Amino acid sequence: MRQRRLLKFLADYDYDIRYRPRKANVIADALSRKERIKPLRVRSLVMTLHLKLPSQILEAQAKAIKEENIKAENLQGMDKAFKVRPDGIHFIKNQSRLPLFGNLRDLIMHESHKSKYSIHPGSDKMYQHLKKLYWWPNMKEIIAEYVGKCLTCSGVKVECQKPSGLLIQPEIPTWKWERITMDFVTNALDTQLDMSTTYHPKINGQSERTVQTLDDMLRACVIDFGKGWERHLPLVEFSYNNSYHASIKAAPFKALYGRKCRSPIYWAEVGDVQLT
Template sequence: MYKDLKLNFWWHGMKRDVAHSVAKCLVCQQVKAEHQRIAERTIQILDDMLRACMRDFHKSWEDHLYLVEFAYNNSLQESIGMTTFAALYGRKCCSSLSWDDVGEREIFKPELIDKSVDVVRIIWE
C-alpha cells in the first residue's frame, strides 16, 4: 500500500503512518491473512512435488525438475479457476508429451517419451 501511495503522495513519516493505519484496519488484516494462507498452501504443494521428484529420481532429480514445473503449471488452481499457465499466458499449454500423437515420435527415443508420460502420471497422482 505504501508503494502505491508513494507514487502520488509523500510526507515525512508516511511509511510509519501507512503501516500504523494498515495495522488497525480489520479489512487489511483479513486480506493479508488470506494471502498468507494461499502462499503457505502454494509452498506446501511445491514442497510435496519436489520431494516426490527427489524420491522417485534419487540422484538425477535435478534433470527432471521440468516435469514438476509442467505438472504445477498445468494443475487447476481453485483460487483462480484455471491453470497457472493459462492465467499467465492466456492459453492452454502445448505439451511435448503429445508429440507422439502427430507422428514425430521418431525424433525422440520412444523410451524417453514413455518414461516422461509415466512420470507425469506419477506426479499427478
C-alpha cells in the same frame, strides 16, 4: 537464530537506523541480490510420443461391443450417445471412450499421474486434466481410488485434517433440565488488511498453500528420481504450470496462452513423433 546472529554482529558498531523507501535505496537493493555462480541456460523439453494409443483404443472398443462384454462395461445407456470419428474411435463430447478392456485406463492414469511430466498431481487436478480427453463410467471415483493407492503420494502428502480426539460417551441425564447446552452466535469480528510478518506462516495462508503444493511435488520428485532429482526441477515447474488450479479454474499455462501445453497424454492429437 538468524536475527540473533545479526544482532550480535551489529553490537560492535555505533550506528543509527534510518528508513529509506525501496525505490530510493537502489544500491542496497542491488547488493542484496545473490550473485549467480553459473549463467542461466535455456533448456528445451523433448517429449517422445508413442502413437500406438489410437490403434489400442480401436482394438479395445471393438472388443467391448461384443455381446458377451457389453454387460461388463456398465455404460448405463450411454452407448446410444456415442459418435464415431473418421478414424473409427467412439467419442462423446470430444472425449474418447476408454473401454474396460485393454488396460487402457490404467495406462492413461499411470501416464497422467506418475509420468515425469506430471509429478503426482492430486485426484482433482488429474480428473480435470483427463476429462477433457477421455471418458469412462465412474471416472472421477476411479481416479480418486487410483491416486489414493499411490505409495509415493501417501508418503509425501501433508495431513491437513485436525487430529481426532478421544471418543467419550457422555453420561445420560437422569432428569429433565439436568444439563443445558448453549451455542453463542455473535457478530463477525472486525478485520483489517495488514502485511504479513516473518516467521508467522499461518497469517499468509494463500502463499503457504502454494508452497505446500510445491513441497509435495519436490518430495515426490526426490522419491522418483533419487540423487539426480535437481536435474528434473524444470519438469516440476512444467507440471505445476500445466496442471489445473482450482483458484483460477484453469492451468496457469492455459490462463497465459489460451491453451494447455501438450504432454504425452495428448497422444491422440499429436501427429509428429516428437514435440520440442
